[in-house]
Amino acid sequence: MPANLDEHLPSILDGCLTGRRASQHELYKLYYGYGMSVAIRYVNDESEAISIVNDAFMKVYKSLKTFDRSQAYKPWFRRVVVNTAINQLKRQQKYQLETGMDETGDIADRENILSQINYRELVALVQSLSTAYRAVFNMYVIDGFPHDEIAKTLGISVSTSKSNLVRARRKLRELLREQLSINNA
Incomplete structure (x- = not known):
């Protein structure tokens, strides 16, 4: 601009x-x-x-x-x-929301692997998430919405929002590891 x-x-x-x-x-x-x-x-x-x-x-x-x-x-x-x-x-009725449960999951094994992957690859990985996971991940991590607002907007419970975020992060970590092992092979 x-x-x-x-x-x-x-x-x-x-x-x-x-x-x-x-x-x-x-x-x-x-x-x-x-x-x-x-x-x-x-x-x-x-x-x-x-x-x-x-x-x-x-x-x-x-x-x-x-x-x-x-x-x-x-x-x-x-x-x-x-x-x-x-x-x-x-x-479009794309949401196939997973059952909500208050899952806290341990995210202690975070790695600094984002520097090894480019922006397009990262966007592609986020887009490969299920619609429910992708929406919650984007709203919370990228756009900064709180869980109560995400829940209200998506018509889900706060615990489902939190659970979907934990699962989205877990899935992204798996996808990132796979991507890095392919790139380093």
Whole structure:
């Protein structure tokens, strides 16, 4: 994004509020890439992510009047994209949520192996998780949602959210180890 974005964003948002197509297009161009980087973490392929981002922009244009201009735009936009992704996943009835149980699991064997794997490989590993695990992992680890909000958003219990996070981390560790053993072979 351009360095002078902070100067121009208020006028772009003003134009969007009045329905100016040029302003909507400008906002879309500025934040499309960021929206895609958020959406792709929640779905299996690029076409689904594009659909989510486009839906998110439609929601932004319709609800921009509710945006508190004293706050930063980017986090608000990210939240719209995340919620749009979750809603699309719900509509497609992709959730096959595992039974909730308060599983704490020991994560003491953490390794610093992320430096040995590139970003695309890591995204691919996260995308290989089940939809339920991937959604909870992204919402908690990447987007910083608390478990009670994840549970409410996904329609699951807090214990299921916690359990799915533990299981997602465990599965990612297994996948990372496999990936590293293949790369080092």
